Amino acid sequence: MPSKPRPPGREPEPEPTSPAADAILNAAEELFARSGFERTTIKEIARRAKVNSALLYYYFGDKTTLYRTVxxxxxxxxxxxxxLSAARPGDxxxxxxxxxxxxxxxxxxHPRAAVLLFREMIDHNAAHAHGLIQEIAAELFRPACLAIENGKRDGTVRPDVDSRFAAISTIAQLxxxxLARPAVRLLxxxxxxxxxxxxxxxxxxxAADFAVHAISVAPPRSRTTKKRAGKESGR
Amino acid sequence: MPSKPRPPGREPEPEPTSPAADAILNAAEELFARSGFERTTIKEIARRAKVNSALLYYYFGDKTTLYRTVxxxxxxxxxxxxxLSAARPGDxxxxxxxxxxxxxxxxxxHPRAAVLLFREMIDHNAAHAHGLIQEIAAELFRPACLAIENGKRDGTVRPDVDSRFAAISTIAQLxxxxLARPAVRLLxxxxxxxxxxxxxxxxxxxAADFAVHAISVAPPRSRTTKKRAGKESGR
DNA sequence: GTCTATACGGGGATAGAC
DNA sequence: GTCTATCCCCGTATAGAC
Incomplete structure (x- = not known):
């Protein structure tokens, strides 16, 4: 794409990328996740991507844009x-x-994705990722809330459960x-x-078991003790 | 303490500190928590503490030692x-x-403490805080595990609950x-x-309610619906 | 103990040849 | 498109006066 090599706009475009740009993005993703935005240097990314560091500026303009693109x-x-959308309606x-x-x-x-998004939240208050977090929220939090509200209506969920709080608790576990690997390892x-x-x-x-028991009115059929309910083989 | 101004040792000492050193530590704590180790500069800390930036080196030797001291x-x-030790034995x-x-x-x-420790975990894999995390683990995780194991023995906790996993889930919530404030706010x-x-x-x-219900064999007396069990008014 | 001045290195970014 | 060379700023850290 010789005509529009360096988009001057602000929003990074997930366009058809050249091999070099792809290599840069892969290296950047890896390093940003491992070390965070500020600790990762342009030169380090270039080295890992096996390209010249000036290329990063040719393709992405500056470090921040590269980060957003990642x-x-x-x-x-x-x-x-x-x-993100493994959550279909149901009980x-x-x-x-x-x-x-x-x-x-x-x-x-995508082990790096989680770290990257979390870093973004505590490092920059999610300033670079508002839309992305919104997306995840829509795909994870909202279905949980809906299901819990429905459960309250049909009597399977305790009426005093706050559905949004419960959704947070559910997602918090994994x-x-x-994220707290060092502490978890210790324990x-x-x-x-x-x-x-x-x-x-x-x-x-x-975690699933924990959350289900936490909100149900009566202990549901145990899914982990003797026989697991037919685990829908993902994908 | 004119005789031992700059301890050459490696382990930072939480000793009697001078007013200037205290001001530095306070400023550093604030800024490290807000922006992380690498984004926070010595000069910024000095400015906030209203001291000369060279003083930080006089008292703490280098930036890393200052960080560890904080x-x-x-x-x-x-x-x-x-x-940390609000967890006494009981049911x-x-x-x-x-x-x-x-x-x-x-x-x-200590809102900064949580951010600081968590940052340390994902930024440096807790390299600077092994002992500290160990301490927290001892004070938070272990009592939880013990109580849950006891509960399993006396039949109040489901036998198929993994006590360590349950402890993690419990603590994960708050x-x-x-930490995920941006996502929580959105939700x-x-x-x-x-x-x-x-x-x-x-x-x-x-969170307490969620965890208790999650592991109990039978729904315990609800503590949040009608009347709260006498909330021990912490000092 | 506190300050000024400065050395030193590294990181982001640009110019311009090819 | 890719590379070399380089500028410039800024952050850590030190020397040394007071």
Whole structure:
């Protein structure tokens, strides 16, 4: 795209990218997630992407734009893969299971995404990612709230449960599990590689169970003790 | 203390400090929490503390030592005030209530501490704060695990609950509530000042309730619907 | 103990050749 | 489009006067 190499606009465009630009974005995503925006240097990204550091300016104008582009590309990718929308309507255990499963999938396949978005929240108060967080909220929080409200109406959820608070508590579990890794490792008394995929899955099952029991009026049919309810094989 | 102005050792000492050193520490705590280690500059800290920037080197040697000192002082302060050890033995609802209350108190009175520790975890993998996180784990996680295990023995807690996972889920709630503020605000549809103390208290009550119901065999006496169990008015 | 002045390095960004 | 060379600012840290 020789005619519009350096878009002067503000919103980064997730356009057809050249191989070099792609390499830059991949390297940047990796490094931004690992070290955060300020600690990651342009030169470091260039080295990792095996391109000249001046190229980053040719393609992205400046460091901030590169960062924003990484962020949007990430969420765009997540959306395309439908990772965020695993929550379809249904009864409360189904919806909560779907939401936790969506989280798990996202953490599993895009471990950097979670860190990146969280960093963005506490580093910049989500200033660079308002739209993206909105998207996630819509895909995760809102279905949870709806399902819980429905559950309250049909009597399966305790009437004194605040649906939005409950949604937060539900989602908080897996997020914290991954983000507070050092603390979790300490508690679980495990090594640096602890949250292996199987551990993540185990905690995910716990989290869904925990949340369902937390809001239900009567203990629902246990899904983890003897036989698991037919786990809808994702994808 | 003219004889030992600049301790050459590595471990920062939470010693009797001069007024200037105190001012520096206060300013540093504030700024490190707000912007993180790398974005905060020595000169910025000096300006805020109203001292000359060279003084920081006189007292603390370098930026990293200053940072570590801030971290230790913080946890030392928390420990002295007993903020971390609100968890005394008792039945499950009591212990969980105590833990959540301890978290709430800490978030309320030392809002920077939580951000600082969390930043340290995701920025540096807790490299500067191993001991401190260990301390918190001991004061928060372990009592929770013990209480839950006891509950399993005496039949008040479901036998299929993993006590360590449950402890993580319990603690995750308030932590996430504060750390993911931008997302929470979006969901709650509130302004930038949202988590006011009263909101924090409301969510804390929810969190304790959520966790207790999540692990109990039978729905315990509801503590939030009609009358609140005598909230121990913490000092 | 506190201040001024400054060395030093590194990171973001640009100019311009090819 | 890609590369070399370089500018400039700013942040850490030090030297040394007072």
């Amino acid at each position: 962020l949007t590309r990430l969420v765009l990718g997540l959306r395309q893969q439908g990772r 409360v255990p189904q919806v909560i299971g779907g939401i936790v499963e969506a989280q798990r999938q996202m953490l599993l396949r 997020a914290y599990f991954m 679980m008394d495990t090594g640096a590689d602890y949250p292996a995929p199987s551990d993540l899955a185990a905690f995910g099952r716990h | 971290l230790t002082r913080l946890v030392l302060g928390l420990r002295q005030q007993g903020r 499950v609802p009591q212990v969980i209530g105590g833990i959540v209350e301890a978290q709430r108190q800490m978030l309320l009175r 932590a996430y509530f504060m 709650m549809d509130t302004g930038a000042d949202y988590p006011a103390p009263s909101d924090l208290a409301a969510f804390g009550r929810h």
